Amino acid sequence: MCRLYKLIQPLLFRLDAEASHRLAFGALRALNYLPGFSRCLRGARAPGLPVEVMGIKFPNPVGLAAGLDKNAEYAPLLAAFGFGFLELGTVTPRPQPGNPKPRLFRLPAAHAIVNRMGFNNVGVALFLNNVYQWECPCPIGINIGKNKDTPLENAVDDYLAALRAVYPHASYVTVNISSPNTPGLREMQSQENLDELLRAIKADQTTLTRIHGRYVPLAVKIAPDLDDVQIAAIAALAQAHKIDAVIATNTTVARPGLEQAPLAKEAGGLSGRPLKALSTAVIRKLYAHLQGKIPIIGVGGIETAEDAWEKLVAGAELVQIYSALVYEGPGVVGKIVHGLAQKTAMWGAATLTEAVAKARLNSPNSANGQD
Numbered sequence: 001m002c003r004l005y006k007l008i009q010p011l012l013f014r015l016d017a018e019a020s021h022r023l024a025f026g027a028l029r030a031l032n033y034l035p036g037f038s039r040c041l042r043g044a045r046a047p048g049l050p051v052e053v054m055g056i057k058f059p060n061p062v063g064l065a066a067g068l069d070k071n072a073e074y075a076p077l078l079a080a081f082g083f084g085f086l087e088l089g090t091v092t093p094r095p096q097p098g099n100p101k102p103r104l105f106r107l108p109a110a111h112a113i114v115n116r117m118g119f120n121n122v123g124v125a126l127f128l129n130n131v132y133q134w135e136c137p138c139p140i141g142i143n144i145g146k147n148k149d150t151p152l153e154n155a156v157d158d159y160l161a162a163l164r165a166v167y168p169h170a171s172y173v174t175v176n177i178s179s180p181n182t183p184g185l186r187e188m189q190s191q192e193n194l195d196e197l198l199r200a201i202k203a204d205q206t207t208l209t210r211i212h213g214r215y216v217p218l219a220v221k222i223a224p225d226l227d228d229v230q231i232a233a234i235a236a237l238a239q240a241h242k243i244d245a246v247i248a249t250n251t252t253v254a255r256p257g258l259e260q261a262p263l264a265k266e267a268g269g270l271s272g273r274p275l276k277a278l279s280t281a282v283i284r285k286l287y288a289h290l291q292g293k294i295p296i297i298g299v300g301g302i303e304t305a306e307d308a309w310e311k312l313v314a315g316a317e318l319v320q321i322y323s324a325l326v327y328e329g330p331g332v333v334g335k336i337v338h339g340l341a342q343k344t345a346m347w348g349a350a351t352l353t354e355a356v357a358k359a360r361l362n363s364p365n366s367a368n369g370q371d
Helices: 002-013 017-031 037-042 075-079 124-131 152-169 185-189 191-212 228-240 273-290 305-314 323-328 331-346 352-361
Strands: 051-053 056-058 062-064 085-091 104-107 112-115 140-144 172-176 218-222 245-248 269-272 296-299 318-321
Touching (some): 002 017, 075 085, 112 273, 124 152, 152 172, 152 191, 185 191, 191 218, 269 323, 273 296, 296 305, 305 352, 318 323, 323 331
Parallel strands (some): 062 318, 140 172, 218 245
Antiparallel strands (some): 051 056, 112 269
16 A cells, blocks of 8 residues: 555645645545455554553554544545554534645655644534545544634643533544644743643543543543643643643644755745654653653654654654654554554563553653653
């Protein structure tokens, strides 16, 4: 499948990035009806590499990051790529068109993407209507956010409305407070605002658990553009409110190493290869505070098994990819999982979790906050 993708990638890259996304997934959805096509998507079948995080059993630790399937349209197709889990959204209580186009830009030389999509989505009602139409063989996270026109002082109401709607349908729910493309959203990461938000959503989680008879874990997604004091405060609040996971990180407003790239000057969040070191540094610092008490999901610049392994040794328990799919195609999922399975064997471990634990003990600066 990787070879096929490399053949058609130049054609896709001639189109506007957002248009080529729609075309590629429209074509894949049509082809998926052909017998045996889902097996072709996987290429070399990803091996079983199970991990248990947040009380959820994942067939492997490589997930899809939020943002690719905002409206829950492609989950069974994406699962066929070999992902261990999918995170869908971001979805907001009401539909919104997002920011004006163009709003998605490729930087091929850097294997990077700049986006200022702005939580464009069909709203939670139609999102769930799409969810009702399929069954997915892997765990599903649903990423929720506030509407752009909701004032910051009312943001908690938006998160609670979205949480209540998606709760019965999610394996876990991610509270997105870190997109740089919704004005004021990152202010939710401040100590006062975050304390109020986490208190409210945990209270609702307790009520929803009783109503639906199942506990759905809550994750919080944070930015890579935080200083050490902010990271420490977020870690303390996550522990105080018993949040189930932290996702590190969202896209960055910085442009590391891209000062001369014309498209890097476009407003928006940067993802892909240039984000890798920044997000890994945040994971290390976060783990130094959390010490495994709250799991971390690592995302940012992962293209290879080595990249994923680096995030895991730094403190993550699961990883997510997005930009790598654009530049490497669907086969990259199986390659990463295969590589992690080889790492597990190399460390003489029975499980990936055991292998990562051994590697952390042998790494001088992996999970102790040093850089």
